[in-house]
Amino acid sequence: MTGPIDKAALRVYRETLPSDLRPGLKATVVPAAILFVASIFLISFWSLVIGVNDLGTSANDHLMRGLIGFIYLAMPILAVVLIVRGLWVRRGTRQFRLDRFARDNRLLYTPSSVPLLFPGMIFTAGHSALGRDIMRQSTGSTVIGNYQYTVGSGKNQSRHRWGFASIQLGTSLPHIVLDATGNNSLFGGSNLPEGFRRDQRLELEGDFSKHFTLYCPRGYESDALYLFTPDIMARFIDHAAELDVEIIDDRLYLYSKRDLSTLDPATWEWLVTTLDALGEKVDRWQRWRDSRLGDVAVVEGDSGMPRIVRPPRGVAATGRRLTKRTAWVSAVLMVAFLLLGLYSMLEDVVSWLLR
Structure with a gap:
C-alpha cells in the first residue's frame, strides 16, 4: 500500500473514478483565483481607506501593518493550498492503492x-x-x-x-x-x-x-x-x-x-x-x-426415535430494536422558554391596555 505506483496504470484507473472523486479543474482553480483577487482588492481598499503609507511608528500602527501583511500573505497561500489539494485529489492515488489492495x-x-x-x-x-x-x-x-x-x-x-x-x-x-x-x-x-x-x-x-x-x-x-x-x-x-x-x-x-x-x-x-x-x-x-418464538420440545421422529424441536431462528418483535431515549429535557426547556416569552408578551399587552 506504500510501494511505488505504475503511472500508466494509474492514468487508466483514474478515468474509471466517479466525477465526485475527480473534480474538474474549474472547481479547483476558480475558488483559488477568487481568493487571490480578493486579497489584492482588500489590500488596495485598506491602503486607500486607512492610508498604510501614513501609518506611524506606534504600537497600534505596527499592529495594523502586521494585520494587513498577514492577510496579504495568508490568502494567496490558501489559494495555493486549494490548488495543490485539488490536483492531488484528481490524481486518484489513494483509490488506486486501495483498489490494488482489495484485488490482492x-x-x-x-x-x-x-x-x-x-x-x-x-x-x-x-x-x-x-x-x-x-x-x-x-x-x-x-x-x-x-x-x-x-x-x-x-x-x-x-x-x-x-x-x-x-x-x-x-x-x-x-x-x-x-x-x-x-x-x-x-x-x-x-x-x-x-x-x-x-x-x-x-x-x-x-x-x-x-x-x-x-x-x-x-x-x-x-x-x-x-x-x-x-x-x-x-x-x-x-x-x-x-x-x-x-x-x-x-x-x-x-x-x-x-x-x-x-x-x-x-x-x-x-x-x-x-x-x-x-x-x-x-x-x-x-x-x-x-x-418467545416457541419452546424446546421432544417429539417422535419419522423413524420412531425421539428428536428435539427447537424454536425457529429469529427475534420476537420486542427484542428487535432498543428503545431510543427521548430528549425530554430539551423539550421541557423549549416549552419553558416559549411560555416565558408568551407571558412577557401578554404582560406588555396588558400594561399597554391599562394606560
Missing part, C-alpha cells in the same frame, strides 16, 4: 457509494450520507469502510465521519449496543449518534462495565448474559475496547471515529486481527434461539 486480498472495492442500506445506527442518522472506500467480500459477509452524514441544516449543520467494520452472524440476535467508555467525551458523554433509555442498561460481571456500557431490550437480560460469556467479554475488552459495537438483526458492527478503510498497514493488521478474534467466539451465537 480478494475483496471488492467501491471508492464512493450512495447511502448504505444497513440498519446500524450510523447508517440511519442524518442526511446527505455517503460511503467512502468500501471493502467487502464477494459474499457480503464482511464489509469495511468509511461513512459520513450531515446533521442539521444551514449554519447549524455539522458533518460526522465514521469508520466501520461489519461481519455477518449466523442468525438474527436481539438488538444490543456496547458503548465504549474509552472514546467518550471529556465529561463522559457518549459519542454515539443515538441515545437509549437507561432502563435498558445491563451491568455485566468483572471489568466489562469499565470498558463498555451494554444496552439490551427489556426482558432480554438473560439472553445477553447467555451471549456475553466471560471468554467473549474478554475478547471484546482485549481487541475492541476503543470501538463502539452494535448487534442488530444478523450483523455485528464496529464503529470508530477514525477511518478504518485506510492506507495505513498497521490499521489493517489490527482490524483484521480484531475481526478474526471476535469471529472465532461469536460463531457460537448461532445456537441461540428466542424462547
